Amino acid sequence: MVGYALRRVGIAIVLLWILSVVTFVIYLKVPADPAGFIVDIQKATPAQVAQAHHILGTDRPAVVQYEKYMVRLLHGDLGLSWPTVVFFNGQVRGASVGQMVWKAALVTGALVLGGFVLLLLIAVPLGTFAATRPRSLIDRLTLGLSVAAISTHPLVVGLLLQLFVGNKWKLLPASGYCTVSTPSKASITAWERFAPTGTQKPCGGMGEWAWHLLLPWITFALFFVALYMRIVRARMLEVLEEPWVRTARAKGASEFRVIRVHVLRNAIAPIVTMTAMDAGMAIGIAMYIETVFGLPGLGRTMIRALAGLQGYDLPVILAVTVVAAAAIIVLNLVADIVLLAIDPTVARRGRGMQKSLGRAS
């Protein structure tokens, strides 16, 4: 069992290393000349371009660059955003990619985490209900709905919710993100003076934050809810057959108590760990939702960096990739180990519950 856990940790470390190599190779192979961020490529002399490359460190051999990159990565330094790089007093200054990506990761994290909580709040009661009354009208109805939900694009769900709930009926805020902390006076003044018309007024506070995230959370939950409901149902039906359930019933426990204490508790644990394994897909779905609802999350940060007017902002693109993929690898590892703690037989069987196709995003 310990060996299994150690092997999983080892695999995770190897995966993280491969990830660093892959992102570095992408960085080397992308046809983008970062010198353009420091000098005007069209007018600059070759010497100036070479100087720019020297400042950015892109003229050194690949191996040296990789070594520097790895050292920085291990120190948590993700470099500087290219469009903001300035050469000033013999020093290279610019916006730190680490901070940018960290802020974005918090937004995506809030979206995904809140979405999963909402999802479980919907899926577990519905799945339980369907499982306790197999082949009833409710059961068949939820099955039909889940078939339809699997075929619905999350983008479409988001756009329609935004269009009707947010914009036409004005029940919930249609887009924008509010910080958890209240915005400073200075930022509001700056918004009044300089912001172009149509820009959202800076807002903040727990209430506003949750209120603005409600529609994204609903979109997220709606995409996954069908799948999770079916899984809760299947797990429940499985556990309902177990001998301890019969024992509990024979002892005269009420049906509610049997379901809550004996069945749900045993059925739910693997489902919670499954959310961690779904993290990869969740980040993809979050990308759609961030785009639709204008949330400054990881996906949106990356697309902005890809579509910038001055060219690609490679450090940001790669940092988002590294952070997202590393989060997924770590979450999968945690899920594996938690699953192992719940059910030690996993070490022999390998992890079960492979999900069906039709859901990759």
Add this chain to the structure above:
Amino acid sequence: MHPTSGLWASFSQAVVSEGQSDAPRLQGQWALAWRRLKRDRVAVGCGIFLLVLVFAVGPGAPLYEKIVGHGPNDFFPYAVSVGLRPAGPFTVTWDTQLMSGDDPFALKHPDPPKGTPRTLLLLGADSQLGRDEFLRVLYGGRVSLTIAAGAALVAILIGIVLGAVAGYFGGWIDALISRVTDLVMAFPLLLFLVMIGSLFSYGLTDWTFHGLINQGVFQLVLIIGAFTWFYPARIVRSQIMSLRQKEFVEAAQMVGARDSRIMRTHLLPHVLPLLLAYGTLLVATNIMIEVGVTFLGAGIKLPTASWGSLLAQTWGSILNPNPYNPVTTTPWLTLIPSIAIFLTVFSLNQFGEGLREATDPRSVR
């Protein structure tokens, strides 16, 4: 490959050809699957819908273009009403690309000169440009389906090779391939697709095979295929792993058949039906991926229509979004592509599911 190849099929054919009239008639696996499929009413309905769809986006689109007399990229200024709101479904508009009147920026324009023909926009105009939404949905469906089917084919081809090798030989080859599939599966697919799609093109976007497919289609086929092969690979691997223990493989090895021959003639025919069903599901997934990638700005570029670019055109990109405006936004332009995507993906999913059940030899029906 002949459709009734495989050990079971040839055996049953041999029995049938003996012509015992009172013996129970044994059928090939494909005939059996066909009979089972016909009994699944949902799958049959979805299959018919898919056939109609393929006809509509294939020969149907140019046919409809001939009938109404305008193309998917022709614009009709008269189909955009006061305040730049695109016309809704069942609009008959003037068939002219010129606006009458002196002031091109006027809100209301006088009618065009007498004798201008009229033309029908079945689902209204697609944007402020006033193109035919129905034609664009048809041509967009062609692009989306081509990408989805092509990418599924690429994924299955890669999956067959890697999965068969991993499942047949086992050992370190299997461990390596399995780890790679785990690796690719764990990653956020969409993040990679958008990144690779925007960063690298190598001129692949311009490969149209003499106008056979639209610009950007080939690149998207390759990228999506290259990142989704792990699903078929896993299936092929697990199937082959269980099959290679069987007696007929042992028998083939005993008479000295090469590994490649065993895989090709003895193992693959067993995996093929399952792959066909999975391929259908993969096409459904790929349509979703195409829509997403195009919407996020890394797929098909305008003015080429695809189901993703129809949505993207209505809502804009991240850098210049088209915000909601109660005067100019019409829900039709979101609803129509959404319904097209939903119906297609739903039918593909249901048909694939029916196919999987029908081809499953353990199925009781």
